[in-house]
Amino acid sequence: MSSVLIVGGGITGMQAASRLALLGKEVVLVERDEELGGNLKILGATFGNGMEAKALIEKREKEIRSSATAAVFTDTEIASLKGAYPRLSASLKTPGGTREVECRSVILSTGFTPFNPAGMKHYGFGMHPDVITAAECAIKIKENKLVRNSNGQAPHSVTFIQCIGSRDLRTHTYCSAFCCMYAVHCALQVKEQIPRCRVAVLYMDIRTPFCAELVYEDARRKGVSFFRSKPAAVRAGRGHDHLTVQYEDTLDGELRFLQTDMVVLSIGAEPPKDAGYLAASLGIETGESGFFACEPPPVFTRAQGVFVAGAASGPKDIATCIAEGSAAAAQAAILLKE
Amino acid sequence: MDLRPELDNYYGTENLFECYQCGPCTGGCPVNRYLPDFNVRAIVKRIMDGDIDLADRSLWYCTTCYNCYERCPQKVKPLYLVQAATNSAFARGLAPESIKDMNKTLLKCGRNSEITSVARNQRQAFGLPALKENVSEDYKKIAALTGFSKGL
Numbered sequence: 001m002s003s004v005l006i007v008g009g010g011i012t013g014m015q016a017a018s019r020l021a022l023l024g025k026e027v028v029l030v031e032r033d034e035e036l037g038g039n040l041k042i043l044g045a046t047f048g049n050g051m052e053a054k055a056l057i058e059k060r061e062k063e064i065r066s067s068a069t070a071a072v073f074t075d076t077e078i079a080s081l082k083g084a085y086p087r088l089s090a091s092l093k094t095p096g097g098t099r100e101v102e103c104r105s106v107i108l109s110t111g112f113t114p115f116n117p118a119g120m121k122h123y124g125f126g127m128h129p130d131v132i133t134a135a136e137c138a139i140k141i142k143e144n145k146l147v148r149n150s151n152g153q154a155p156h157s158v159t160f161i162q163c164i165g166s167r168d169l170r171t172h173t174y175c176s177a178f179c180c181m182y183a184v185h186c187a188l189q190v191k192e193q194i195p196r197c198r199v200a201v202l203y204m205d206i207r208t209p210f211c212a213e214l215v216y217e218d219a220r221r222k223g224v225s226f227f228r229s230k231p232a233a234v235r236a237g238r239g240h241d242h243l244t245v246q247y248e249d250t251l252d253g254e255l256r257f258l259q260t261d262m263v264v265l266s267i268g269a270e271p272p273k274d275a276g277y278l279a280a281s282l283g284i285e286t287g288e289s290g291f292f293a294c295e296p297p298p299v300f301t302r303a304q305g306v307f308v309a310g311a312a313s314g315p316k317d318i319a320t321c322i323a324e325g326s327a328a329a330a331q332a333a334i335l336l337k338e
Numbered sequence: 339m340d341l342r343p344e345l346d347n348y349y350g351t352e353n354l355f356e357c358y359q360c361g362p363c364t365g366g367c368p369v370n371r372y373l374p375d376f377n378v379r380a381i382v383k384r385i386m387d388g389d390i391d392l393a394d395r396s397l398w399y400c401t402t403c404y405n406c407y408e409r410c411p412q413k414v415k416p417l418y419l420v421q422a423a424t425n426s427a428f429a430r431g432l433a434p435e436s437i438k439d440m441n442k443t444l445l446k447c448g449r450n451s452e453i454t455s456v457a458r459n460q461r462q463a464f465g466l467p468a469l470k471e472n473v474s475e476d477y478k479k480i481a482a483l484t485g486f487s488k489g490l
Contacts (some may be wrong), residue, residue: 122409167358168411204360230358232366232409248364253377255370 002026002071004332005090005103007078007278010038011318012310013109014060015325016332021067023333028101029064030092031074036061038111039311042135044142046318047185047212056318073099078274081106081281085305085335105305105335107328108278108292112269112311115165115172123161123265124234130243131234131263134160134182141189148262151241155261157198158190159245161231166268167204174289176268176315180207183266184216187224200225200258202247212317227251227258234263269315282306289314299328307331340388341426348425350418357382363406363416369399378406378416385419392427395434400424428489438490445481445490448473 004020006013009031017029035041036057043053064070079091079098085105092099114135117125124131129149132140140146148155160183166176180203187199201219203226208216220226231247245258271290279286284301287293292308294300299307309328310321345351363378364370370377376399384390397420406416427433440450447453453469461468481487 163360163411169356169413170411204358228361229365230360230362230411232362232364232405246365248361248370248377248379250359250361250364250379253364253374253380255365255367255374 002028002101002103003336004028004105004107004329005088005101006030006107006109008038008109008111008310008312009033009036009072009074010109010111010310010321011040011056011060012111012312012321012325012328013038013107014057014064015322016107016109016309016329017070017072018060018063018067019326019329020333021064021070023329024069025333025336027064027067027070028103029070029072030076030078030090031072032077034075036064036072036074039114040318042139042142044138045185045189047181047215078278081278084283084303088305105307105332106282107307107309107332108282108312109309109325109328110272110275110278110292110312112291112315113272115176115267115270117164117265117267119171120164120265122233123164123231123263124236124243125265128234128236128243128263130155130261131265133164134179134186134264134266137186137264138182141186141193144193146190146193154194155197157200157260158187158262158264159243159258159260160187160199160201160264160266161234161245162201162203162266163230164265164267165270172268172270172289174314175207177207178315178317179266179268181212181215181317183264184208184212184219184224186264188215188219188222191219191222191224198225198260199223200227200260202227202229202231202245204228204230227256269311272312275312284308287314298324299331305332305335339390339392341385341390341392341423342388344426345385345422348418348422350415351422353412353414354382354386354419356412357386357414358412359383360411362409362411363414366405366409368403368405369401373399376400378420381423382414382416382419385423390423392423392430393432397423397427398434398437429485431489433489441486442490445474445477445487447471448475448477 003025004027006029017027020027040053046053076092076094079093081090088103090101165171228250229247231245233246235244242259283303285293291314294313307328309324375396400420
């Protein structure tokens with residue numbers, strides 16, 4: 001019987017697994033994707049300290065893989081999860097067939113799913129190739145190939161639109177917490193890669209807490225324009241060689257038309273689709289947002305021996321996810337001592 | 339003028355305090371594009387603050403195109419708030435003279451413009467039947483029941 005089952009091999013799950021492995025506890029890490037890393041895989045440099053996402057993942061993966069007590073199952077889904085602390089049993093659907101795993105406690109680090117802005121037709125998403133999501137933009141920046149999809153040339157101007165699928169009664173009412181940070185970060189990186197590019201961020205409220213505020217100030221200093229507005233529409237210009245963003249600058253009440261080569265939609269986070277199923281099988285609750293409910297925050301749940309870490313309990317930035325991964329690992333280790 | 343205590347009397351105003359003041363309402367407003375005086379977001383703000391000027395002519399510029407209604411992320415229904423303001427202004431007799439005149443005509447002859455001799459002749463030339471001259475009886479009954487005449 002192993003000690004802890006960790007569901008989700010993103011940065012949070014990897015952090016928890018590596019900490020528990022370090023303590024010599026038996027850990028089973030289950031990841032749906034073929035590789036570990038989760039949503040972090042698409043990123044280049046991460047926010048704040050600028051450490052490469054790849055290095056961040058590789059460091060933890062090495063720790064886990066080199067441990068004798070940690071087992072990693074990639075390309076694997078949880079078929080069923082039964083029982084309660086201290087006897088839980090999970091049936092895993094691995095590429096090599098079904099596998100039963102018994103454990104004492106569970107850490108849910110299922111993370112988030114990026115919001116799909118397919119319904120955002122008024123922003124031209126899916127209708128114009130130059131309207132992309134922030135995830136696509138991050139991949140372009142990472143590969144140092146920041147070009148327009150329509151003609152393969154570097155853009156002269158890039159506009160970020162904030163709060164896509166967040167703070168919206170029609171989609172998700174909660175704030176996705178990290179969009180402002182990555183948008184400011186991406187805007188700075190665009191400025192670095194193409195110094196003459198005009199970069200604008202259209203925001204409802206800039207929410208960059210703690211040291212992120214310094215990055216925001218840095219972006220303002222380096223010439224990124226910030227306009228307080230949620231645009232009404234994005235239209236293709238004449239001859240489709242540029243896009244026009246129609247918005248009201250709410251700080252001076254003027255209607256403006258911003259011509260831009262590329263529009264980046266700062267998409268928010270959604271709960272993973274099987275969060276409800278996992279919660280029901282473990283006897284815990286999901287909140288109004290669909291993410292797991294913490295009682296008390298940050299890592300405990302209603303059920304003993306079931307911990308929630310990282311973005312599984314709501315959108316969070318990387319630093320918080322890593323901290324919560326460690327916290328959940330520590331709490332699980334305390335339980336194992338009893 | 340504080341409109342908040344009487345908002346319950348008007349349809350579709352329950353989400354007023356969900357407003358983020360984010361601006362797609364004004365950004366997509368066809369009237370604001372040509373008449374910047376009419377700013378839906380600012381009207382919602384003034385209603386929220388309890389400081390709306392009901393005698394403001396610009397309230398009446400709304401074309402009820404429903405763009406703000408469609409684009410609002412918070413389902414504030416700015417259109418209905420503007421309508422609440424105009425309804426309230428009319429009930430207090432604060433509507434512009436042009437609106438009052440139109441409604442007086444409605445009560446007088448049952449149409450919002452009087453039938454002119456040009457229209458009469460044109461209909462005759464086209465072989466259309468003549469319009470009924472006085473159809474205002476029903477309007478007068480409705481006006482008496484709803485207190486409509488008080489606004490004139």
